[in-house]
Amino acid sequence: MVQLIEPTTARGQTVITVEDVGVQFILGRRNMGLRELILRPGKGTVPTTKFWALRNVSFEVNAGEAIGVIGRNGQGKSTLLKLVAGVLIPDEGRVEVRGDVSPLIEITGGFVNDLTGRENIYLAAGLHGMKKAEIDEKFDEIVDFAEVRDFLDTPYRHYSSGMKVRLAFSVVSQLDGQILLVDEVLAVGDKRFREKCYNRIDELLSVGRTLFLVSHSASDLQRFCSRGLYLRSGELRADGPIDAVLEQYAQEG
């Protein structure tokens, strides 16, 4: 088994600062297709109704903390993880992240349908900053953990959704980032594989990695996280011990 690298940031040091952050989106933009854009009456005018997916959000995270992000659908959880991953820039406020981030936030993030599983491992790990020699060294472990050896030369587009998650988790969990982001994607995998991922997360936490976990499962959140962030309508409603935050969510959610 490849040795897990301990993060350079000591436990207890601040690794993430989120200060008065706001993210604004254009309403409905996500679902608007080309056809709709072309056929719209009053063409040329794109709707400009904006809304805040996150607003006035502030918190700090110390190295080694495991944080559960809680909230109903569409309340800003993924948006928050994208800010920490650096794939989204806030419209207001400041996000400061010290240390590399290993993001598992979208199953297919960094994976290309037309490439094989093997090629995708090199591509995705490379995009996350792993050198070729390092990928060569970790390749077998990535493949075995994901249990995709028989499909290494199959195009990624033919992978089942469970296989896609297995491969993505396997690659991301081999990265040396101080901060691990796991968005609901694990829910797609089967129970046995989920258990394997959970053991892996335990190992990463035990060497001092910092975890952000988005989940709708109270038991998963309680298993890993000591602290909860509860988002409602883009607002940080609660930040505290996971049990108290889950209780507040159960009452208000």
Ligand SMILES: Nc1ncnc2c1ncn2[C@@H]1O[C@H](COP(=O)(O)OP(=O)(O)OP(=O)(O)O)[C@@H](O)[C@H]1O
């Ligand atoms: N790129 C985008 N453009 C426009 N709106 C967006 C975009 N990304 C997210 N949104 C909207 O922002 C809001 C927050 O989305 P987000 O994905 O952060 O929610 P979530 O809490 O992760 O939800 P879920 O539990 O369903 O994954 C939603 O209303 C969503 O539709």
